Amino acid sequence: MSMSESTNTLCGSCPSSENNNTAKFWCFDCLKPICTECRETHLGKFHSIISISEVDKMDKSVITGPCKCIIKCFQNSFLHCKSHDEIYCPLCTTEKHITCTEVQSIEKAAKGCQHSASVLVTDLERKLADWQENYLRLIEEQELNLTDLNFQKFLIKTKVSHFRKDMNEYLNELEDNIGNQLDRYYEQCRTQMTKHIETIQQRSNTLSSLESGLHLTTKHASECCTFIAAKNIDRIQCEEESFFETFQEALNIFKLSYSKGETVDDLKEVLKTFGEVKLEVKERNIIDSRQYRGIQDAVRIRTAAYRLHDYDSTEFDLGEDGRISNSCWNSKREILMVGNERAVWTYNIINKSKERINLSDFPEDVFAVDDKTFLVAMGKNGVSLVNTATKREQHILKSFSDCVAYQDDVIYTVDKKILILSHIHGSIMKIKSIGFHANSICVDSKGDVYVSDNQHICKLDSVNYRKEVVLAEKGNETCDIGGITIDKDNRLYYSDKTNGAIMRLDLNSKTAKVIIENLQNPLSIACDKTNNQILVITDRGSNIEIWQL
Incomplete structure (x- = not known):
């Protein structure tokens, strides 16, 4: 309202x-x-x-504070709980925050939120614009499909009409039947798609209202008011994310077709199936709601990569040390992390749930096999396969292992200076000397293996595993390599700890290009090949950043 x-x-x-x-x-x-x-x-x-x-x-509700008192409190009397990331009234809504220790005044929490460099407001503006664009893309897609359906209907009717000239009265009746069936299918699709378009447009209009409200409060209101509005809008856009994921999965692409004959001589055979109109329903390409157009922290970006998330390791309850040494993704959008304890931690970036899975020994590396299992390299105790549901650990390789990777049912690991390939059940497939002690490994979709010892990177092709140096120790000047990974297009990346950057290595020219810079002590990296995002451990294991490539 x-x-x-x-x-x-x-x-x-x-x-x-x-x-x-x-x-x-x-x-x-x-x-x-x-x-x-x-x-x-x-x-x-x-x-x-x-x-x-x-x-x-703008929507009035987004600038309304949480106070339920009969006489409304002033905005600057509200408090902000960092643990729950909530604004609350100290008089009427304190029950939830009685034991909370990270509480600050709203003025302190809101300080700087109207500044042009504010992550809160700029992030919200970007997300709102991206959601609106996603909905507009859905509208455009549905309208285009509706136009195609109309043309397909017209084309089929025309073909039937031409064929009818050789079929006289029988085809005249058949044409009517086919036309009616086409009309029914088209009306069925039109009704459903029109309803979808109306829903999408309504959601898009809501986002426009929220965007206008955020702009006005940022420009004219106090910081407290802006902070309240931003938090309310952030909550709403989180709900939009959940709705968007569910809604777009229900959308389908429709296509009309029919079985036809070529000549009158084919009539007897054709009539067995002629006039059968088919409505094909196929899954559309899902838009990834997390792929935003916006660019954050421009000073840190040299190419098209932009940061999506930044997590402090304290958010994950990683034990006494609280630092992350290696990490990876699985298909459920969970981050798997290892540190200085006998455990692997998982964090779901969608629902923000976290879990600890205890291990028999200290892990050195982790790699997701699928959404239910992952591999852990545990140094002298080899490689184990762990089930996330049962938390059962199965020891499958006895060789020494500092790093591990998985591709097409094959486990790749390095025992000191030896590359080992094995089946998932542990039987050895191949052993190859690489001449140095590798502590980082990745594999592309062709089965080519890349290994690094923090000073140079070598490639072993999938045919005869011939070693080729793709980044020489002297060629990278003072670079100290923190980790290597492969994206969905088989492009190789490495973290440059010395210069605080993520580099993309051209395997033909053997030259490196800066993709992300001004990072603080980047360590291991891992690519999500589905969404083409990169996970970077920074600040000596104290932070995890997610960047869109």
Whole structure:
């Protein structure tokens, strides 16, 4: 609902009980409409005043605080709980936060949120714009499919009409039947798709309203008001993410077709199946709602890569040391992490759930096989396969293992200076000397293996595993390699710990290009090949960053 429901909104600030003054302005500090006379009083208090017509575009609820008191508290009396990331009133909504220790005043929490470098506001603006674009893409896709269906209907009817000339009365009746069936299918599709378009448009309009509200509060309101609005909008857009994922999975692409004959001589055979109209339903390509167009932290970006998430290791409850040494993804969008304890931690970036899976020994590396199992390299104790549901650990390789990878039912690991390939059940397939102690390994879709010892990178082809140096120790100047990984297009990346960058290595020219820079002590990296995102451990294991390539 807009803030001014009509042109006769009464002033909410006039002291008289017989208030007949029409509100012409809106006060962001008092969150109420005011008349021309009261405007001077509010300006004297240095309140932020705008025309009431300007606020018609925004949703009033996003700037409403959590206070349920009979006499509403001032915004600057609210508190912000960092543990729950919630704003609350210290008088009426304290139950949930009684034991919380990370509590601060809203003024402190909101400080700087209107600044151009504010991650909160810029991130929300980007996300709202991206959601709106995603919905517009769905509308465009559905409308295009509807146009194609209409053309397919016309084309089939035309072919049937031409064929009818040789079939006289029989085909005349058959044409009517086919036309009616086409119309029924088309109407069925049109009804369903029109309903989808209306739903998408409604969601898109809501996002426009939220975007306008965020812009107005950022420009005119106090930081407290902006912070409240931003948090409310952030909650709404999180709900939109859940809705978007579920909604788009229900969308289908429809196609009309029919079985036909070529000549009248084929009539007897053709008539067995002629006139059978088919409506094909196939799954559409899912839009990844996490692939945003926006660019964050421009100073850190040299190419098209941009940061999606930044997590502090303290969020994961990683034990006493609290640092991450290696990590990877699985298909459920879970981050798997190992550190300095006998355990693997999982964190789901969608629902923010986390779990600890205890191991028999200290892990050195981790690699997801699928959404239910993962491999862990455990040094002198070899390689184990772990089930995330049962938490059962199965020892499958006895060789020494500092790093591990998996591709097409094959396990790849390095025993000191020996590359070992084995089946998932542990039987050895191949052993190959590589001449140095590798501590990082990755495999592309062709089965080519890349290994690194922090100073150079070598490739072993999948045919005869001939070793080729693709990044020489002297060729990379002072680079200290933290980790290597492969993306969905078989492009090789490595982290440059010395220069704080992620590099993409051209395997033909053997030259490296900066993809992400100004990182703080980047260590291991891992690619999500489905979404083409890269996971980077930074700040000596204290942070995990997710970047879109």
